[in-house]
Amino acid sequence: MTAPLPTLAAIEVPGPGTRPFVSVTGLTKRFSNGVTVLDDVSLDLARGDFVSLIGPSGCGKSTLLKLVSGLSPASGGGITVDGMTPENARELMSFIFQDATLLPWRTVIGNIVLGLELEGGTTRSQRRAKAVELLGLVGLSDVADHYPRQLSGGMKMRVSIARALATRPKLLLMDEPFGALDEMTRDHLNEELLRLREEQKWTALFVTHSVAEAVFLSTRVVVLQAGPGRIRRDIAIPFPFPRLPDLRSDPAYLDLVGQVSQALRDICIGPKGGET
Amino acid sequence: MKRFLSQLGWPIGVFVVVMVAWHLATKVFEIPAYILPDPLRVLGAGLEKRANLFSAVRISAAEAGLGFVASVVGGVLVAFVLAQSVVIRRCMFPYTILLQTVPILAVAPLILMWFGSGLRSIILIVFIICLFPIIANTTQGLISVDRNLLDLFRMGNASRAQTLSKLRFPHAIPNFFVGLRISSGLSVIGAFTGEMFASSSAVGEGGLGYSIIYANSQLQTDYLFALVIACAALGSCFFFTVVFFEWLFLHHWHASAMRPDPE
Structure with a gap:
């Protein structure tokens, strides 16, 4: 590998300090049935950001995630991830789905090594060692050889998170990963997710329906409106990391949760009146 | 136990x-015994003619088994091809349905004419009868993979071969076994049907189908019953062999092969 010519680098590549890690500009998505899901959406993520997308159903937040991952093509506008197109940046990304999407015929370990296996270039024992390490991180060492059907919903989601982290992603895309879990499990996994983020320093784009979860996890909460999907508010969440569980009873936290909830209400019972 | x-x-x-x-x-x-023989008479007739009975069972088992194995290999290959694209499925699937809808009794005389009487034609008839359930079920399993799992593989930059071997094929195994279950029973019916048209009448070469026709014509109703029971036993053997392999492959993870929860 040779370094790019200095002149080219100077012209085409801004310094790492100024260039956003993920850049979404003027993004539009129309489905083949003519419905516009996203209209002129622009959003930048700096390295280390944890950005939550929140909004009413049909505001296109899951679609935005699919577009950033390159799983679905944009109709207009542009997305770059670390300066690359989403398709080319897949090696930097992992996607966590709403359900755990584990392979039922593989054990917990077998599921976690999947990404490494597809990547190639590692031996079976290297992959296993990596999986064992991750199992320790998500607290599942005891069930390494269990099958997914033997696990609870929360444990399955932890396996899903461990699988996503196995390939050392720089960007985690999460589509309501904790939506199907009970509140206690959800709170607990929220805390674990932040702990993993401290250790591994990835950037996150996170879709959720829960205001409290969004405020607890994020550096920024982006509120979208529906029909067509547009960004309405971009609210910074200034609390420092690491964030501990007792943040949830902090007045400043509760105040921000109130602000985001109000922003959501403004959209749903907007100037037009009535539900959208 | x-x-x-x-x-x-x-x-x-x-x-x-x-x-x-x-x-x-x-x-x-x-x-009268020629209408409905006593079960003890049936047992007696079976024991008395056990040499013939066993040879008939052996011949039918070989025919059904070979035809069945051939249909498994052929059916899975066709399913792989069909699973490759919607266009291929649209073009080809209607023709695989013909395998199911054209009555084998109508085709059997043709097969006999083309390939002559004997083992070859019978195995071909078994093959044709067994093929469709395997093609239909395996194809269904290969294409009905969850959208999110496919996206997961795309995110991992999986090649087509990796998606096939690590996702589509394991996912299709339960459906594949549904096809095997149906075809395992059909294979004995296929052998039976084939023998009615194409069996050799030479001593020691006729299978169960041929023997039943012969026993019927001789009014040996007790032996005929023994042969029918042997037929059913053979079909059951095939079926339970398939069920055993299904359990072997699926009991770790698939709901169909798991024990029900204790109540």
Whole structure:
């Protein structure tokens, strides 16, 4: 590998300090049935950001995630991830789905090594060692050889998170990963997710329906409106990391949760009146 | 083992009751033996002609088994091709349905004409009868993979071969076994049908189908019953062999092969 010519680098590549890690500009998505899901959406993520997308159903937040991952093509506008197109940046990304999407015929370990296996270039024992390490991180060492059907919903989601982290992603895309879990499990996994983020320093784009979860996890909460999907508010969440569980009873936290909830209400019972 | 025996107990009980009822019925209503022989007579006829019976079973088993294995190999290959694209499925699937809808009794004389009587034609008939359930079910399994799992593989930059071997194929195994279950029973019917048209009448070469026609023409109703029971036993053997392999492959993870939760 040779370094790019200095002149080219100077012209085409801004310094790492100024260039956003993920850049979404003027993004539009129309489905083949003519419905516009996203209209002129622009959003930048700096390295280390944890950005939550929140909004009413049909505001296109899951679609935005699919577009950033390159799983679905944009109709207009542009997305770059670390300066690359989403398709080319897949090696930097992992996607966590709403359900755990584990392979039922593989054990917990077998599921976690999947990404490494597809990547190639590692031996079976290297992959296993990596999986064992991750199992320790998500607290599942005891069930390494269990099958997914033997696990609870929360444990399955932890396996899903461990699988996503196995390939050392720089960007985690999460589509309501904790939506199907009970509140206690959800709170607990929220805390674990932040702990993993401290250790591994990835950037996150996170879709959720829960205001409290969004405020607890994020550096920024982006509120979208529906029909067509547009960004309405971009609210910074200034609390420092690491964030501990007792943040949830902090007045400043509760105040921000109130602000985001109000922003959501403004959209749903907007100037037009009535539900959208 | 205890559990297995307790499960087996009930069907065996039913068998004994039916046999006793059958035995009594033939005595009480004085049914002639050529219409409904006493079960003990059936047993006697089976034992008396056991050399013929075993040779018939062996021949039919070979025909059904070879045809079945051929249809598994052929069916899976066709399913792989069909699973590759919607266009291929649209073009080809209607023709695989022909395998199911054209009555084998209509085609059998043609096969006999083209390939002559004997083993080859019978195996071909078994093959044709068994093919469709395997193609239809395996294809269904290969293409009905969850959208998110496919996206997961795309995110991992999986090659087409990786998606096939690590996702589509394991996902299709339960459906594949549904096809095998259906075809395992059909294979014996196929061998039976084939023999009715194409069996060799040489001594020691006729299978169960041929032997049943012969026993019928000779009014050996007791031996005919023994042959029918042998037919059913052969079909069951095939079926339970498939069920065993299904359990072997699926009991770790698939709901169909798991024990029900204790109540």
